[in-house]
Amino acid sequence: MDMKTGNDGSPVPEVRHGASRILSALREGALPAIEIADKTGLSAKTVMTRSYIPALRTLGLIHVVAWRHGRNHLIPVFALAKNGNARDAPRPIPLTAAQRVTRYVEKNKDQVNLSRRLRRAKKEGRPLYRPVYDPVLIALGAMPRPIVKQDGVRLPESDAAERRERNIA
Numbered sequence: 001m002d003m004k005t006g007n008d009g010s011p012v013p014e015v016r017h018g019a020s021r022i023l024s025a026l027r028e029g030a031l032p033a034i035e036i037a038d039k040t041g042l043s044a045k046t047v048m049t050r051s052y053i054p055a056l057r058t059l060g061l062i063h064v065v066a067w068r069h070g071r072n073h074l075i076p077v078f079a080l081a082k083n084g085n086a087r088d089a090p091r092p093i094p095l096t097a098a099q100r101v102t103r104y105v106e107k108n109k110d111q112v113n114l115s116r117r118l119r120r121a122k123k124e125g126r127p128l129y130r131p132v133y134d135p136v137l138i139a140l141g142a143m144p145r146p147i148v149k150q151d152g153v154r155l156p157e158s159d160a161a162e163r164r165e166r167n168i169a
Helices: 017-026 033-040 044-049 052-058 097-107 109-124 135-140 157-168
Strands: 003-005 011-013 062-069 074-080
Touching (some): 017 033, 017 044, 017 074, 033 074, 044 052, 097 109
Antiparallel strands (some): 062 074
């Protein structure tokens, strides 16, 4: 394998096969390593660990233009270097655990609210959703008949189910 020297003078192995595919994928725009792997047909492990990305960075052909916050780590976004000595974007400070939780809650508001409502309903011993009684479904036997007290107040579904069980047994 031929050895070349990078911008800093250190020896860099010449990479041919995957490197040309990586460079052609980056001609379309900046991409993180996983998307480079998807576009080139190479595995993500090959792109990162077979020295393709490190070698291309050392040769000054690509550089880090931005950083994305992943679930628990920072993800570099690579682009072609317009001139041989493009500088990498500065690495940001990783998110704290509290910032990650806040970001998760913001992205998944509906799911978080539902889980909070489920926990509260379970703690209070009541169903989360009250069934809407349809007289046709009740007549067909597809839905249980609600139990109504003498004063016209419907019993909650859990109480109605308990009374039905006592009457059946």
